[in-house]
Amino acid sequence: MTIMRSVMYIPGNNPKMVAKAPEFPADIVTLDLEDSVPPAEKEAARKIVAENLKYAAQGGAQVFVRINNWETELTNDDLEAIVHEGLHGVTLAKTGCAADVQRLDWKLEELERRRGLEVGSVKISMLLETAKGIINAAECCLASPRNVNAIFGAVDYCRDMRVKLTNEGVEQQYGRAHVAVACRAARIVAIDAPFVDFKNIEAFERNVAEGRQMGYEGRMIIHPGQIEPSNRMYSPDPADVEWATGVVKVFEEEGIAKGKASVSYNGKMVDTPVYLNAKDILAAQAEIDAKNAQ
Numbered sequence: 001m002t003i004m005r006s007v008m009y010i011p012g013n014n015p016k017m018v019a020k021a022p023e024f025p026a027d028i029v030t031l032d033l034e035d036s037v038p039p040a041e042k043e044a045a046r047k048i049v050a051e052n053l054k055y056a057a058q059g060g061a062q063v064f065v066r067i068n069n070w071e072t073e074l075t076n077d078d079l080e081a082i083v084h085e086g087l088h089g090v091t092l093a094k095t096g097c098a099a100d101v102q103r104l105d106w107k108l109e110e111l112e113r114r115r116g117l118e119v120g121s122v123k124i125s126m127l128l129e130t131a132k133g134i135i136n137a138a139e140c141c142l143a144s145p146r147n148v149n150a151i152f153g154a155v156d157y158c159r160d161m162r163v164k165l166t167n168e169g170v171e172q173q174y175g176r177a178h179v180a181v182a183c184r185a186a187r188i189v190a191i192d193a194p195f196v197d198f199k200n201i202e203a204f205e206r207n208v209a210e211g212r213q214m215g216y217e218g219r220m221i222i223h224p225g226q227i228e229p230s231n232r233m234y235s236p237d238p239a240d241v242e243w244a245t246g247v248v249k250v251f252e253e254e255g256i257a258k259g260k261a262s263v264s265y266n267g268k269m270v271d272t273p274v275y276l277n278a279k280d281i282l283a284a285q286a287e288i289d290a291k292n293a294q
Contacts, residue, residue: 002062002148002189002287003027003218003234003284003287003288003291004027004028004148004149004189004191004217004218005027005217005218005219005230005231005234005235006025006026006027006028006218006219006221006226006227006230006231006234007026007027007028007030007064007151007191007218007219007220007221008024008026008028008029008030008061008221008224008227009030009032009036009066009194009220009221009222010029010030010031010032010056011032011036011037011045012031012032012033012036012037012045012046012048012049012065013036013037013038013041013042013044013045013048015048018031018048018049018052018055018056021052021055021056021059021061021063022055022056022057022058022059022061023059024059024061024224024227025059025060025227025228025231026061026221026227026231027061027062027218027231027291028061028062028063028064028088029056029057029059029061029062029063029064030063030064030065030066030091031049031052031053031056031063031064031065031066032045032065032066033045033046033049033065033066033067033068033074033078033082034066034067034068034069034093035093042068042074042077042078046077046078046081046082047081049065049081049082050081050082050084053065053082053084053085053086053087054085054086057086057088060291060294062088062089063086063087063088063089064087064088064089064090064091064123064125065078065082065087065089065090065091066090066091066093066127067079067082067090067091067092067093068093069092069093069094069095069096069100070100070103071094075092075104075107076107079107079108079111080111083108083111083112083115083117083122084115084117085117087122088122088123089122089123089124089125089148090104090108090122090123090124090125091124091125091126091127091151092104092124092125092126092127093127093129094127094129094130094133094153094156095126095127095128095133095140095150096130096132096133096136096140097132097133097136097139097140098136098139098140098142098143099143100140101124101126101140101143101144101147102143102144104124104144105124105143105144105146108122108124108146120145120146122146123146123147123148124144124146124147124148125147125148125149125150125151125191126140126141126147126149126150126151127150127151127153128140128150128151128152128153128157128175128179128182129151129152129153129154129155129156129157129160130153130156130157130160131157131160131161133153134157134174134175134178134179137150137178137179137182138181138182138185138186140182141182141183141185141186141188142185142186147186147188148188148189149183149188149189149190149191149218150179150182150183150186150188150189150190150191151191151192151193151220152172152175152176152179152180152190152191152192152193152216153193153194153220154169154172154175154176154193154194155193155194155196157172157175157193158171158172161175165196167195167197167200167203167207169207169210172193176192176193176211176214177214180211180214180215180216181215183215184215189217189218190214190215190216190217190218191216191217191218191219191220192207192208192211192216192218192219192220193220194219194220194221194222195207195219195222195226196222198222198223198225198226199223199225201225201226201229204226204229205229205233208229208230208233208234209233212233212234216234217234218230218234219234235284235285235288236281236284236285236288240281241281241282241285243266243278244277244278244279244281244282245278245282246265246266247265247270247274247275247278248275248278248279248282250263250265250270251263251265251270251274251275251278255270255275
């Protein structure tokens with residue numbers, strides 16, 4: 001498993017913001033070539049991004065680049081510019097169907113082979129942010145072994161659905177839940193939508209808590225002030241870590257070692273699914289501890 005609690009977006013045409021990338025304690029830093037970059041700035045942004053792939057990772061984050069969707073006819077130019085050593089992954093904007101992902105997979109392999117990079121080393125993240133993308137979420141998530149996460153894009157989804165975006169998010173419930181289930185079906189990480197009311201941390205945390213119960217394990221971040229609460233809330237709760245530690249110990253010593261399929265812990269039954277859930281919690285915490293120790 002790879003932790004992706006916070007995915008911080010930085011405009012690729014803004015050298016001052018790019019220079020701050022190593023300072024952000026996000027799990028992923030995404031240098032943007034899409035919506036935050038006006039058409040006249042695309043070429044300059046590609047150059048800035050390509051020159052800063054390794055630099056942006058100096059703070060310990062993975063470095064992704066959001067590229068323009070195929071329909072714009074900018075995607076190939078984006079990829080030619082930025083697929084170099086230091087790039088961990090690309091995020092395809094407005095992913096609509098499995099063919100979009102498979103075409104990207106093919107292009108990445110072609111570039112990796114041409115440039116002497118390990119084949120498969122550049123991972124794929126998908127933004128599912130249109131009605132078409134939401135309907136086809138499962139096929140998109142299953143379309144490539146490079147896929148590591150999918151992001152629910154609430155702003156463009158609401159625009160496509162012709163509904164008003166709200167902090168309460170009632171209008172997002174179907175799309176949000178559908179993306180989370182598709183991610184779990186593909187065994188990749190579900191990343192929740194950006195929360196545009198970035199100064200309202202209380203509402204942000206409430207929204208994160210709701211998303212966690214849908215299966216989201218990280219957040220697309222548009223302001224540095226959202227990184228800390230995102231990292232905190234998508235990390236295992238200390239009480240859950242304590243519980244998981246006890247469950248694993250009891251099940252292995254009193255269950256597995258003695259040939260039992262279930263045991264009791266704190267007055268509740270523990271069987272294999274509960275044990276595996278506890279192990280997942282401990283694995284997530286171990287990865288976070290390892291990252292923090294860097």
